[in-house]
Amino acid sequence: MILSLSAIVLLGGAIFALWRYGRLATSHAVVCTLFGFFLASSAVAPYISATVRAGARLLSGIHP
Structure with missing residues (x-):
């Protein structure tokens, strides 16, 4: 939850x-926002979330 909130604020x-x-x-910002909403509800969303979490762990030095 904290990671997703931080990503939302950063993006x-x-x-x-x-x-x-x-x-x-x-109009471009609206298209990007709509794309994000539809992408979040797609089947690819868990993989994107896992990749972002892995990248954040790598950058912070925390290993699972």
Whole structure:
């Protein structure tokens, strides 16, 4: 839960920065958001989640 909340805040900040300073169109941000919602409900979601957790463990030095 903490990892997913941190990822949401980090990715939300990145989208905001791209929108504000990188000239990301609002329509592009909406498409990215919708893509994320549909991807989260797909069959691939557990694999993506496991990969992100493994990457976070690797970066933090925590081994299972």
